Amino acid sequence: MRRRLTFYFDRKNCTTPDELADETLSRVAQKLDEKGTITGLSPIHYCYVVAKFVFLEYLRRPEQSQASLEDLPGMPDGPGGGIQSANQEKLECLELCLNKLPAADRELILEYYQGELRAKIESRARLAQSLGLSTNALSIRACRIRQRLELCVRRCCMQA
């Protein structure tokens, strides 16, 4: 839930999505402490309603503003050009993190993101079949592995 809320606030271009997600969950927890239960809505819907209010309050704060394009550093000029290209350090971290994965996950993630356009779709269908999974289940598994990898690479780069 925290991750979903963070992504929600991030999509709204809030500068502090993690804090806002924590704020939302704190309010939901507080409500539960006070009332013991949430009535009228399912807990997950209640989280969304609180998140909306938190976002609206964020917009009204004078000291906070959504990030403007000019303020953000390193804006890209075009595809692959302005974005910082994968340097050796990141590649080494990626290799390190890949080696930490179980062999099956490693193979899955490398094979899942191979290929382009139509070839990629067909390759994923074949991979799903070979693993005995539906394409949706494969997609979810690949996303989870990718998330772990991203986090691992970020930590590795920060330590380096």
Place this chain on the structure above:
Amino acid sequence: MAAQDEQKYDERLLVRYLLGALSREETERLDELSIVDDDFAAQLNAAENDLVDAYVRKELSGGDLERFTTSYLSSPRRRRKVEFAETLRTFPSTARKPAPETQAIAIEEVAPAPTPASFQASSPKRSSWGWGPRLAFAGFALALLVVAGYLWRENNGLRRELKDAQAGQGSVLQHQQQLEAENAQQRSANDDLRKQLEEARQAKPNVDQLKTVAMVLPPPTRGAARIPVLTLGSGADLAILTLGLDTDDFRAYHAALKDPATNAVVWHSATLQSSPMGERKAVSLSFPASLLKSQNYVLELTGQSAKGRAELVASYPFRAVIK
């Protein structure tokens, strides 16, 4: 693709949502789903990864590309996502290639090849070239030869595989055509036989004079049941049996007439198809009546599955009585 395999939400809608291209109402609807709906959240996550990958592979264009650079990349988290995607994209190719420095070092460390004296004598001008460039050139030429040889071999192998695959496909097609022709023949024969049977019934001939005899064998039931009796005159030419089916689960069938005492196969059918028999389905077959003696028999009906495997459907016992 199975029903449960289909994505619940339109991929294009998710991309437009991620790029901020939807109306306010639609955006709010999907905002809510992104938090409350597990399937949506998972699919959105996957769509975002695919969108980012498309960007780093330069597969985005037009409005999508513009929105990606102006809207999507406005967040540090999303920019980090793109950087990771770029790293992931380049990872497999760089991991396979050897580092350029090692190739150069290998070339320099090779001992200079001895030059034949005659060559030295006849081409004094070449002695102005250093050993380094010569060795580098030789190494490069050798590497090219090795790569060319490897590619030539791979190419030949692939051509062979392609030919084999085409030949295999050809024989499969041929077999399929053969089966279809047999099937058509069997159907036509069955139709003729049914007509004959109908005429014979209407004429109500004497059993002794009947050249063709026919019987319907119902699906076998559990428990003791009277074995159907097929009565034939001694001059009967053809026996037609119609086997009732409980269920019609197969594309094609085969029948084997067996002597239960010895389990020997007396006769084997060609490929058979089911046909309607009232509210049910049945398989009709015919064989020379001369094969039969006054004894018990069993007709084993097997179904051919889509994968080509034969599965026993039912066994139809009957008794032949020759008068």
